[in-house]
Amino acid sequence: MAAESGKIDPMHQFEVTPLGGGFNLGGHEVFFTNSALWMVIAAVVLGLFMWGGMRRQLIPGRWQVAVESFTGFISNMMTANIGTEGRKYTPYVFSLFMFILFCNLLGMLPLGVLGVHPFTVTSHIAITGVLALLSFSIVLVVGFWRHGLHFFSLFVPHGTPLPMIPFIAVIEFISFMIRPFSLGLRLFVAMTAGHVLLKVLSGFVINGFNADNLVIGSVVSVLSFTLMIGISALELLVAGIQAYVFALLTSLYINDAVNLH
Amino acid sequence: MPQIAQLTADNWYLASQLFWLLVVFAGIYAVIGRGMLPKIEATVDARDRKVADDLAAAKAAHAAADALEETYRQQSDASRAAAQKAVADAKDKAAKDAEKRLAKIDAELGEKLSAAETEVAAARTSAMAEIESVAAEAASDLVAKLSGTKVAAADAKAAVKAVLHG
Numbered sequence: 001m002a003a004e005s006g007k008i009d010p011m012h013q014f015e016v017t018p019l020g021g022g023f024n025l026g027g028h029e030v031f032f033t034n035s036a037l038w039m040v041i042a043a044v045v046l047g048l049f050m051w052g053g054m055r056r057q058l059i060p061g062r063w064q065v066a067v068e069s070f071t072g073f074i075s076n077m078m079t080a081n082i083g084t085e086g087r088k089y090t091p092y093v094f095s096l097f098m099f100i101l102f103c104n105l106l107g108m109l110p111l112g113v114l115g116v117h118p119f120t121v122t123s124h125i126a127i128t129g130v131l132a133l134l135s136f137s138i139v140l141v142v143g144f145w146r147h148g149l150h151f152f153s154l155f156v157p158h159g160t161p162l163p164m165i166p167f168i169a170v171i172e173f174i175s176f177m178i179r180p181f182s183l184g185l186r187l188f189v190a191m192t193a194g195h196v197l198l199k200v201l202s203g204f205v206i207n208g209f210n211a212d213n214l215v216i217g218s219v220v221s222v223l224s225f226t227l228m229i230g231i232s233a234l235e236l237l238v239a240g241i242q243a244y245v246f247a248l249l250t251s252l253y254i255n256d257a258v259n260l261h
Numbered sequence: 262m263p264q265i266a267q268l269t270a271d272n273w274y275l276a277s278q279l280f281w282l283l284v285v286f287a288g289i290y291a292v293i294g295r296g297m298l299p300k301i302e303a304t305v306d307a308r309d310r311k312v313a314d315d316l317a318a319a320k321a322a323h324a325a326a327d328a329l330e331e332t333y334r335q336q337s338d339a340s341r342a343a344a345q346k347a348v349a350d351a352k353d354k355a356a357k358d359a360e361k362r363l364a365k366i367d368a369e370l371g372e373k374l375s376a377a378e379t380e381v382a383a384a385r386t387s388a389m390a391e392i393e394s395v396a397a398e399a400a401s402d403l404v405a406k407l408s409g410t411k412v413a414a415a416d417a418k419a420a421v422k423a424v425l426h427g
Contacts, residue, residue, distance in 0.1 A: 015263040016274060028276030036281035043285050050297045056304045058311065071301045090302075091294030099289050124264045126278045131286075192264065 008203035010196045014123055035127070038119040042102040049102075070098065077248065082255045089254050092138065096131065097247035104191060104239030108232070122242075123191035125184060132184030135250040139179075143257035154260055183249055190242045194235040201228045396421040 018031030053060075053067020060068060074094045078086035100122055107120025121127055143151040155172040156165055204224035211217030267274040397417040404412045 011263055016267055016271075016278070018273065018277070022273070025276055025280060029273035030280045031273055031277045032281070033277050035278060036285070039281055039285040043289050046289065047293060050293050050301075053301060054297060056300065058308055060308075068301060068305055071298055072305060075302060091298050092290065094298050095286065095290045095294035098293065099286060124278065126264070126268060126275055127282055130279060130282055134286075188264070192262075 008199070008206065010199035010203065013117065013119070013195060013199060014192065016119075016124070034117075034119045035121055035124065038103065038106060039121050042099060042106050042121065045106065046098050046102045050098075070094075074247065078251055081248075081251045082258055085258055086251065086255070089138075089251070093247050093250055093254075096135070096250060097243050100131070100187065100246055101240060101243035104243055105236070107191070107195070108235055108239060120191050120195055122187055123195060125188040128188040129180070129184035131187075131246070132180040135183065135253060136180040139253045139257040142254060146258065147260060151257070151260070154256060179249075179253060183246065187242050187246055190238055194231070194238055197231060198228060198235065201225075201231065393418065393421055393425060396425065 016033045016035045018033050019037060021032035022029050024030070050067055052063040055061065055064050057064060071094065074097055075087060075090045078090045078093060082089070103121040107118050107123065109118045111118050143154070147153075155169040155176065157168065157172070160168050201224045205221045205228070208217040208219075208221030208224065211220075397414065397420075400421055401412045401414065401417040404410065404417070
């Protein structure tokens with residue numbers, strides 16, 4: 001972020017840089033990167049959060065209520081969307097939801113003020129895409145495991161007129177195959193867009209105060225800063241909503257695999 | 262956009278991202294998803310069950326209390342009815358006793374009255390007879406003093422009787 005030249009690169013924040021610990025894995029160099037660091041931080045913070053709710057009291061304290069509201073939220077969603085069988089998949093969806101949520105929220109921390117630049121793990125398609133593929137694989141495995149080749153009846157909704165079946169089946173198949181891409185892309189795009197917007201606005205704030213015309217520059221800076229406050233709140237909302245959407249869609253896709261249509 | 266540029270440019274990028282994502286996510290799944298989550302859910306389930314049980318117990322206790330109150334009310338109704346019946350019986354008996362005694366006293370009084378009446382009547386007739394004989398003597402004395410003739414006692418008596426009885 002070369003402020004002195006007046007040029008601020010809003011994409012720099014997404015760059016993954018190796019921090020060390022490189023070793024060779026199947027011909028590929030594997031480094032411990034800033035992305036990996038923030039994944040580990042998210043896991044540790046999540047672990048601490050959950051550990052605080054493990055008192056298992058009959059009358060829960062505040063922390064326990066907070067943790068139980070998260071677990072209850074996901075397990076209610078699973079039973080509502082899939083039925084009692086959905087509880088089997090709650091550990092996976094809960095891990096997914098909490099991991100995405102914590103990565104989203106930790107990436108929003110204003111630690112840049114202290115010189116520590118948080119990295120938003122979920123702003124990388126390589127991460128979100130893999131998570132989406134993981135969900136998609138679970139759907140495929142569960143679907144074929146439970147229903148065998150009958151799983152293909154997913155592509156023919158009930159009550160489709162016979163002549164329409166070839167067309168409907170093709171459309172359903174395409175929409176089914178698009179799921180992992182839309183699932184991964186949605187989270188990646190939402191996180192990237194939000195952080196780019198915040199970075200661009202913060203660039204306006206800095207460049208405004210550094211401008212030759214101090215009056216106009218200050219007006220721009222103050223307006224941009226005000227806007228940033230609002231957008232930061234919005235981004236916090238998006239962080240929660242995107243994690244929820246990812247978990248919700250995963251549960252709906254698993255429902256397709258478990259119950260067909 | 263580094264997210265896509267690094268995918269193709271850096272040999273280590275994808276491998277590092279994938280490796281650490283799988284390590285971290287597998288850790289989260291194993292420790293949190295499989296380890297902590299079921300315990301927390303078990304706690305919640307146990308609490309829900311306890312609340313449901315307690316509610317059921319409270320409902321049962323409420324029903325028992327209602328039944329108890331109902332039997333109590335029935336008993337109190339029955340005893341009140343019995344008490345009222347006893348009072349009514351006592352009143353009835355007392356009234357009958359009083360009536361009987363009154364009738365007895367009435368009869369005694371009537372007897373006394375009639376006895377007194379007959380006594381009075383007897384006294385009257387004897388008095389009447391005495392008056393007649395006294396009057397006949399007086400009348401025969403008067404006649405003897407006035408006319409010097411002696412009147413037979415029977416005649417005087419008949420004459421006095423005629424005058425007395427009209």
